[in-house]
Amino acid sequence: MDVTEILLAGLGLFLGGVLKGATGAGAPMIGVPVLAMLFNVPTAVALFAIPNLLTNVTQGWQFRAHLGRMGLATSFALWGALGALVGSVLLAVAPATLLMAGVGAVVLSYIVFRLMRPDWQLGPNAESRLTAPAGLIGGVLQGASGMSGPVSITYLNALRLERPRFMATISIFFCTMALMQIPALALLGILTPKLALWGILAVGPLLLGMPVGNWLASQISKAMFDKLILVLLTVIAAKLLFDGLTA
Template sequence: MDMADMLLAGMALFLGGILKGATGAGAPIIGVPILAMLFNVPTAVALFTIPNLLTNISQGWQFRAHLGRMGLATTLALWGALGTVVGSVLLAVAPATLLMAGVGAVVLSYIAFRLLRPEWQLGADAEKRLTAPAGLVAGVLQGAGGISAPVSITYLNALRLERPRFIATISIFFCAMSLVQIIALAGLGIMTVQLTLLGFVTLGPLLLGMPVGNWLAKRVSREAFDKVILVLLAGIAGKLLFDGLIA
């Protein structure tokens, strides 16, 4: 990897850190595709597991007072961890682009629905029924492609959580998946000692970007935050559809 590639990777990680600091999610959306172009998908996914775990531990601790009821976070995390094991096996044996493209189409449909009915949100009954399957599917995507946001962010956005609770909940979810993913990838021979060490190196640009994103997010309203999430989802969905269609 030459200097230009290193600068590209560093910039992508820094921008991912800004997005992570502002929304509590999104760093892999920028980082994983760039790293995949420089290496390959399994390597990119493995590289991101260490910074994913550590940054979410940091944000989860920072927003712990806003977690509220633990039921949502723990159910999402447990099922997400299970799905991550399944997705990690898929990562080792098969491409996940068609699956990602299908999820992208679902996310775009959700965005269109939200734009048509901006006040809509899932109720308490729906939360009880949908948290487990949402966590499972998000975990499979995390394990297979390193990106669970199409499902996890879509689901939590549909619950219309306030930004602090949103970040606290999704941080616990990401921590659980990252821990399981590190173990699974190591067992499958994808996560090597070298990639583990490089994972700590990638943490630097992310940590530099996160305070910038947090500073920006404190200066916007809930409505603006909700729009940022929808724009993020649109970008994710477009990327997934594009990758799936050209694969």
């Protein structure tokens, strides 16, 4: 990596930290696409795996008292871990151009859903029926693209969990997936010792961005912050789709 790539990667990680600090989740939704534009999807996913684990261990510990019933968190996390294993294998075998276009499509689908159904809410019996498929699909997305947010965050938001319980549940989900994903990526030859070292260093920009996100969330409305993030994600997703489809 040259100096320009390092600076741009740091900026992407910092912006991901800003988003996580403001909302409690979603750092890969910015960080992974930026890294994928600079390098490729497997490198981006491998680079983000270790920071994703470490930041969510911290967040999960902070909100551990708010888990409530463990059934949702446990089931969601275990199905997510299984999906992450499947997704990691897909990451190793799928063509690079398909992965890049796929990441762009995932981000755009998330944006379209957010715009069309901002207040979507699941019924009272949805948790028992949908936790397993939502966790599995989110895990596959995490393993193959580094981003489960379009499914995992949307699903938990639709359950209308209180913010502290949401933070605790999503942290356990991300941590469990990462504990499956990291050794799988290493065994598949995607997460090399060099990338693991870069991943540890990448925790720095994320942690620097999180307090900024907390501050921004207190200065502007949530609606305005969401719009700014969606604009940024649209630009990134369009670039990834263009690169993937024209390569």
